[in-house]
Amino acid sequence: xxxxxxxxxxxxxxxxxxxxxxxxxxxxxxxxxxxxxxxxxxxxxxxxxxxxxxxxxxxxxxxxxxxxxxxxxxxxxxxxxxxxxxxxxxxxxxxxxxxxxxxxxxxxxxxxxxxxxxxxxxxxxxxxxxxxxxxxxxxxxxxxxxxxxxxxxxxxxxxxxxxxxxxxxxxxxxxxxxxxxxxxxxxxxxxxxxx
Numbered sequence: 001x002x003x004x005x006x007x008x009x010x011x012x013x014x015x016x017x018x019x020x021x022x023x024x025x026x027x028x029x030x031x032x033x034x035x036x037x038x039x040x041x042x043x044x045x046x047x048x049x050x051x052x053x054x055x056x057x058x059x060x061x062x063x064x065x066x067x068x069x070x071x072x073x074x075x076x077x078x079x080x081x082x083x084x085x086x087x088x089x090x091x092x093x094x095x096x097x098x099x100x101x102x103x104x105x106x107x108x109x110x111x112x113x114x115x116x117x118x119x120x121x122x123x124x125x126x127x128x129x130x131x132x133x134x135x136x137x138x139x140x141x142x143x144x145x146x147x148x149x150x151x152x153x154x155x156x157x158x159x160x161x162x163x164x165x166x167x168x169x170x171x172x173x174x175x176x177x178x179x180x181x182x183x184x185x186x187x188x189x190x191x192x193x194x195x
Contacts, residue, residue, distance in 0.1 A: 006175035020106035023092035051178035073103040078114035121178035
């Protein structure tokens with residue numbers, strides 16, 4: 001594990017269009033399915049990362065809190081599932097079912113989407129507004145395994161509240177921190193310091 005921070009993709013970056021297999025439904029998810037008038041939260045997560053495990057119950061509650069809000073949630077796993085089989089699609093499906101996730105949990109097997117987003121760690125959060133441009137990127141909140149900070153989701157919640165109210169992006173945006181995305185051999189991008 002390499003403790004890694006978000007790269008903080010530039011704000012106002014357009015949402016990249018993508019099509020990926022959804023491990024939960026067994027179908028292909030496409031960004032074309034997203035409602036035109038909704039914001040979108042794209043979350044790079046995985047099964048085995050202790051940083052993700054630390055907040056996965058709170059993340060489930062957070063999504064449930066926003067079930068009636070005009071915002072969609074999509075999770076993406078970009079880890080090398082050959083070296084980390086616990087992050088494979090069958091385990092993704094099991095985790096999603098155990099936590100009652102009702103959003104797509106997609107496998108980015110060739111890791112191209114992670115590179116497009118400049119995603120670096122799990123978890124890594126990207127919020128796109130109703131115009132599908134990047135409004136927020138960074139942490140869920142300040143809680144980390146063993147740092148004794150409560151899990152609140154306040155950073156992500158504040159960003160969504162402001163976005164849905166039509167307010168400007170938060171000026172202070174703190175990078176997320178977690179395990180590095182597990183890049184396939186020779187596939188680590190230039191922005192990954194250990195690559």
